[in-house]
Amino acid sequence: MASTETKAEGSAGAARSATDLAGLGAGLDALETPSEPRVPLGRLLREKALPPVLAVALVLVVWQLAYHFEVKPHYQLPSPADVGRALRDKWLDGTLLGYVWTSLSRGALGFLASVVIGTPLGLLVARVKPVRAAIGPILSGLQSLPSVAWVPAAIIWFGLTDATIYCVVLLGAVPSIANGLVAGVDQIPPLFLRAGRTLGAGGLHSVRHVLLPAALPGYLAGLKQGWAFSWRSLMAAELIATSPDLGIGLGQLLEQGRELSDMPTVLAAILLILIVGIGIELLVFAPLERRVLRSRGLFARG
Numbered sequence: 661m662a663s664t665e666t667k668a669e670g671s672a673g674a675a676r677s678a679t680d681l682a683g684l685g686a687g688l689d690a691l692e693t694p695s696e697p698r699v700p701l702g703r704l705l706r707e708k709a710l711p712p713v714l715a716v717a718l719v720l721v722v723w724q725l726a727y728h729f730e731v732k733p734h735y736q737l738p739s740p741a742d743v744g745r746a747l748r749d750k751w752l753d754g755t756l757l758g759y760v761w762t763s764l765s766r767g768a769l770g771f772l773a774s775v776v777i778g779t780p781l782g783l784l785v786a787r788v789k790p791v792r793a794a795i796g797p798i799l800s801g802l803q804s805l806p807s808v809a810w811v812p813a814a815i816i817w818f819g820l821t822d823a824t825i826y827c828v829v830l831l832g833a834v835p836s837i838a839n840g841l842v843a844g845v846d847q848i849p850p851l852f853l854r855a856g857r858t859l860g861a862g863g864l865h866s867v868r869h870v871l872l873p874a875a876l877p878g879y880l881a882g883l884k885q886g887w888a889f890s891w892r893s894l895m896a897a898e899l900i901a902t903s904p905d906l907g908i909g910l911g912q913l914l915e916q917g918r919e920l921s922d923m924p925t926v927l928a929a930i931l932l933i934l935i936v937g938i939g940i941e942l943l944v945f946a947p948l949e950r951r952v953l954r955s956r957g958l959f960a961r962g
Contacts, residue, residue, distance in 0.1 A: 738924045743931065746924035755908075759929075763894060763909035764936060766822075770829030771890040778834040778886065782841030782879075796842070799835045807832035807893035811900045820903035825894065832893030833886040840882010844875030876952055884945045891937055910936070 720740050726732070727739040750756040785792045785799065810831045814824040872879070898911020906912070910933050917925030 735921070736923060738927065742924045743927045746922075746928040747931075750928070756932075759908055759910055759913050760932060760936065762907050763898065763911065763933075766825060766909065767829070767887075767891050767894045770826050770894065771833060771887050773826070774830055774833035774837055774886055774890060775883065777830065778837030778882075779841060779879075781834065782838035782882070783845070785838060786842045786845035792842075799838055799842075802831065803835040803839055803889075806896075807889065808896040808900070810893075811897055814897070815901055820901055820906060822906065824901050825897040825906070828897040829890050829893045833890040836889045837882045837886035840885060841875060841879045843882070844878020847878055848874040880945075880949055880952055884941070884949075887940060887945065888937070891933075891940075895933060 723740055727734065727737055731737065747756065750759070781795075781799075785795055807828055810828045811824070814827040818824040818827060894909075895911045895914075898906075898909045899915050902912050902915055908916075910929050914926060914929035914933075917923070917929060
């Protein structure tokens with residue numbers, strides 16, 4: 661009994677020491693990082709907000725010119741105003757948010773399931789050499805395989821159900837998340853691992869207090885890529901697996917527009933897919949990445 665308590669206290673002390681060491685290293689890195697004075701709001705808007713606004717305006721101008729000079733017939737290339745009216749009509753019908761929510765909820769749930777599966781799989785591949793030799797090449801191959809290739813097989817396996825869509829999302833996202841974590845673990849300095857073992861951090865304590873914190877930048881990159889693959893896989897599945905029982909997401913809306921040769925609806929769906937993807941990046945992953953980098957003294961505050 662006493663030896664068990666002593667071992668537990670040693671593991672806890674090792675974890676605290678490892679955490680203190682990581683904090684000290686981050687603090688020293690922060691001291692060496694050149695700090696910048698706080699940027700005024702006007703300058704921040706000019707440098708951060710104005711360029712994308714100008715880029716969007718340029719795209720709209722080129723689009724309107726292409727419509728005006730009939731680069732394509734108007735039924736094939738509608739104007740920005742036509743697409744805006746299509747979005748307005750969907751909004752007034754009360755269906756626009758439903759389309760977005762259906763796809764966004766599917767994408768979020770599929771991504772979370774991919775994280776739950778991909779994280780332990782990545783740790784296993786990174787730390788167990790026989791597993792890495794056996795599964796590592798398969799993960800890399802799955803990551804390069806287009807997600808749409810899984811849709812016919814998933815339909816045969818599960819029929820036109822939500823299981824088909826989630827299967828395609830998982831097969832698209834899990835390899836990216838696992839490979840990102842493997843890359844992050846591979847970049848951990850050996851000194852960190854030896855220090856953790858010396859201080860008594862082993863097993864799950866080593867994973868919790870040494871491996872995951874040290875591999876966090878690479879792991880975060882894998883999560884970002886995993887979300888991108890989740891979203892793309894979801895759109896591929898929704899485009900092909902269409903059924904009244906599945907509801908209507910953005911992919912189904914895009915396919916409906918194609919079937920009806922309704923180009924304003926097609927372009928409106930593409931625009932919504934793009935907006936959701938950019939929004940998740942700006943609202944979720946970009947702040948998280950800045951926070952991680954700042955905690956390590958790798959991102960100057962501005």
